[in-house]
Amino acid sequence: MIGEEALAGLLKKPNLRMTRQRMIILEELRKVNTHPSADEVYEMVRKRLPRISLGTVYRNLEILSKTGEIQKLEPGSSLKRFDGNPHEHYHIRCIQCDRVVDAHMKCAFSFDDVPNEMRDFKIIGHKLEFIGLCPECVEDSLPA
Amino acid sequence: MIGEEALAGLLKKPNLRMTRQRMIILEELRKVNTHPSADEVYEMVRKRLPRISLGTVYRNLEILSKTGEIQKLEPGSSLKRFDGNPHEHYHIRCIQCDRVVDAHMKCAFSFDDVPNEMRDFKIIGHKLEFIGLCPECVEDSLPA
């Protein structure tokens, strides 16, 4: 889970406008719990705004996830990365430069309220990824 | 972390051949801890097999990650998904149909051996995703 405040504080841009398109995209996304893809959001929104473009949907999803209004369910960039080490370990990824390093640790869960759908999953494993700024990018982003 | 055995057991195909290309891709990936992209693997491997094609690299990375020899660092498909709920919760994704459902739980870490690079990261948050088969896909994959 991204700490929203931290991220919002880090990335929120000034001068954002609440357009009809942006608002409806957010509303539609809040209505469902199906984690739609950009294209699916486009289809949902199109029912209310037939003339909206896919490009606008992409642009707004990007902005809304940067301000912390929604979450993007794909860590890092769109580039897949491969790890020659098949053994249990986690990763930390720099949101700025997309670099990934290994993180060795244990991780324990305590379940609050497992939804039925999840109870019926056959769970094979899990992936944990920390998100942050790598040493170089921290330095670059600090005021000199 | 994917339970390799489980995954390997689930997805390993019979009749795989250990070709020169497949072996060298695996060897090169085992040598580094830099989590290269497919294209970077291609460049690494090209030094030893100048005539290998990018397509072959992609095909083998896919196979090696399905048999559990390596890990692919991008959960689910290449399709990004969006979640209208910005609050702290995790997800479980079906490896078969790519469906995502919410998982509400707490998660605690105990650090073994934090690498220096990680210590110097500015950590903003984390993402946890369980991987498994959803109820429908479990059913489909069972012998009738």
Add this chain to the structure above:
DNA sequence: TTTGCTGCAAATCCTTTGCAGAGGT
């Protein structure tokens, strides 16, 4: 010998971007 794998190139899919006009604030 069988049939999985390869190189090549084209195709596909998802996402991003340039532009000129529209519309928040």
Add this chain to the structure above:
DNA sequence: ACCTCTGCAAAGGATTTGCAGCAAA
């Protein structure tokens, strides 16, 4: 008014795929 945002369409980048020959088992 200012300047962000939009629709459209084209571009871009990553990944996949069809095919005919090659090579593990």
